[in-house]
Amino acid sequence: MREWKFNHIDFSVYPFYEKDDLGVFWAPEKTLVKIWAPTAKIVEFRLYKDGATGEPFHKTQLQAGSNGTWSTVLLGDYDGKFYTFRINDGEWLEETPDIYTRCVGINGLRGMIYNPKKTNPENWENDSSPKLPHYTDAVIYETHVRDFSIAENSGIQSKGKFLGFTEEDTKTTGGITTGLSHLKDLGITHVHLLPVYDFFTVDEEKPVEKYNWGYDPLHYNALEGSYSSNPSDGTVRIKEFKKLVQALHTNGIGVVLDVVYNHTYFAKESVFNQTVPGYFYRQKPDGTFSNASGCGNEIASERKMARKYIIDSLKYWAQEFHIDGFRFDLMGIYDLDTMNKIQEELKKINPGIILYGEGWAADQSPMPEELRAVKFNTPKLPGIASFNDDFRDAIKGNHGNKKSKGFVSGLDLREESIKFGIVGATYHPQIVYDYVEPSRRAWATEPVQCINYASCHDNYTLWDKLKLSQPKASDEELRKMVKLAGALVLTSQGIPFLHSGIEFARSKGGNGNSYKSPDAINQIDWDKKVEYLEVFEYFKNLIQLRKNHPAFRIPSAEQVRKSLTFFSEYHPGTIAYSIDGKLLGDSWEKIVLLFNGTKTEKRVQLPQGKFEIIANWYSINENGLGEVENEVMVEGISFMLLKNSEQ
Incomplete structure (x- = not known):
């Protein structure tokens, strides 16, 4: 019986193999097989016609090589055939694919030898990743x-x-x-x-x-x-x-x-x-x-x-x-x-x-x-x-x-963590x-x-x-809380992260750990x-707002410190700050963001000058929702965004 305890082994002395040829690689005329198994005494390679059933139609032993590797070459075209390894390090271990296996049959029981080019969709060679400046x-x-x-x-x-x-x-x-x-x-x-x-x-x-x-x-x-x-x-x-x-x-x-x-x-x-x-x-x-x-x-x-x-x-x-x-x-x-x-x-x-x-x-x-x-x-x-x-x-x-x-559900004294x-x-x-x-x-x-988020697949x-x-x-009120959370995540510095369905009040029926719950719980309705x-x-408008304005996606901490200023007047359950858009090359020279997590309407003093309301709890419109000066009333459980008016 194998003893699965390893305090008697110094793994640091195991050999290191640096090349990039570990695994099973198909070619029309041959298949190359190589694994790293430094403690092995025998390595057996088995070939199958089926990915789950049947006996092997061919067995061969790999040859020991340098730095703990074992390898063989199979002559011929084995495209579509399945395989496993079995290793003896003094006693036989279980039959498995190799750790590098890239293609498997049903339930991963056996690896599959395959031609990678056959897996490329039409025009795959022209596929390219989207590029972002920051x-x-x-x-x-x-x-x-x-x-x-x-x-x-x-x-x-x-x-x-x-x-x-x-x-x-x-x-x-x-x-x-x-x-x-x-x-x-x-x-x-x-x-x-x-x-x-x-x-x-x-x-x-x-x-x-x-x-x-x-x-x-x-x-x-x-x-x-x-x-x-x-x-x-x-x-x-x-x-x-x-x-x-x-x-x-x-x-x-x-x-x-x-x-x-x-x-x-x-x-x-x-x-x-x-x-x-x-x-x-x-x-x-x-x-x-x-x-x-x-x-x-x-x-x-x-x-x-x-x-x-x-x-x-x-x-x-x-x-x-x-x-x-x-x-x-x-x-x-x-x-x-x-x-x-x-x-x-x-x-x-x-x-x-x-x-x-x-x-x-x-x-x-x-x-x-x-x-x-x-x-x-x-x-x-x-x-x-x-x-x-x-x-x-x-x-x-x-x-x-x-x-x-x-904060969005009405708890005061969380302002510093929100900031x-x-x-x-x-x-x-x-x-x-x-x-x-x-x-x-x-x-x-x-x-x-920093990845900023309000929820993910884990928990509620x-x-x-x-x-x-x-x-x-x-x-x-719950809708307003979700919107307020979205506004916090999508206007804050860092990288915003959204759990699918957050944008239309996704529910899992109160299930706080749905990792194996049925589709009825997990599916997006x-x-x-x-x-x-x-x-x-x-949410769609918040994302567009973020894309349109570099003030909400500042790439450096020094720029954040220079351009973002929190208001000095403190109101429990509220946060107010401004961003100097001019410093950041934004089309808006001065931006004010106000967050009210309480149910009570709050009066906030504004910096000098006239401001155009861009967003409130209900709507976001870059063309403006009205003009204010000196102060503004921020509705309970809401977000408000303002920019300096054209003079």
Whole structure:
């Protein structure tokens, strides 16, 4: 019986292999096979005609090579055949694909040998990523492949599939745009997709019977089959995902992938442990697997071949699929050197690639926090952003406590934390950081290192959180809270991030952790867009406002400090500040933003001169909604934006 404890092993002495030829690579006349398995004594390669059943029609042993590698060459054309490895390191491990496998059959049981060129859609060679001058120009929209189109009212034919993102001009029965047309109309710049790699918990032969977000990794370089029209043929999922990317790129929208290298679904049974036992995971002092992910294991990103694997995988996605960015789940587990090397390598492929992640872990790690990519180490991660959970909780209340309130739901004394989000988690001399909860200090060097958001797939939707914390609030009051939250996120410095459906009051029926709940809970109900169309229009106009005016997307912290000034007069539950647009090259020389989180109308003194109202709680119109001078009344639960009038 194998002992899965590793405190007697010094993994640092394992050999490093630096070349980029690990995996199984097809050519018409031969297939090249190479894996890294330094502890192996025998490596057996098995070929199959089917991706799930039947006995192997061919077995061969790989030959040991340099630096822990094993390889062989199969003469002939093996396109469409399936394969596995079995390794003996003194005893036989389980049969699995290789850790680099890029194409798999049903449920990832076997790898698939394939011709990559056959997976390219027509005109793929001309596909290109949208370009933005600054990261702060991005507006990111997070969604789940299945949620996006699975509802009956989506008007989308390829429901729950990659191809659902490629359909043009889809509508509800009431004629309201959905899907890709909705994204274009809303005006977002990037779609952030929850995991699309091959994950374990959904049976690809019965894809609608179970639901999962996909944070249970099986194969990091292969795509999830339940999102394809034919999960038995691994090349279909590749081609259909490329069509998704191509459709979004054609419409000027970038694609960000949610990546979860921090842990695997299986520990002992994972492809990593069935290849090189123990190496890819951190251990506790007693040799058992440590668990900073809260899922039973955590990646040892600091080990050379683990770091190489992560970087190789990300480069593959960026090069083969033209991916525009990556979001790192539990980024606080990764070591700083690995994250910085990731940034360095990916920028060589795409200088505009967006990288961001959760600056925390889910549990204790044996690696000291000062060496990991946690939020407070963001200054050590140039070009990489962290989620601003301080701002999130200040806006709506503590994410885990359904009764807690935030600024938009009427809780006073959250003003400093809101101001912290407004300046993109950077240092500003007018913020009293002792009152910024829970951080108490700036953690971003530049606004490009801050992802501002009010909600995401985790926890309650914004609508549900507000409804639970304010059960007596009217529908109109809840709408105003959602709009106020949207105004805070979309006019603040940093990179704004929207949870899909926030723009029309998405609800999950009060479910606070829907990772495996059915479609009835998770699906985007497009009829909500009909019901809350004015909320959608408000978000759409906020996004356009942000795009039109550089004052809301300042790229440097020094410019923020020079141009953004908070009003000195304090009113509990309100925030007022101005931006010097002239300094920033904005067409508006002076801009005033007012936020009132209370239910009471507030009188605010304005700077000298006449101002044109551009936005109030109900409407946004750059042509103006009326002129004021000296002071203005700001309605309860509302946002107001003004610009200096033409003299």
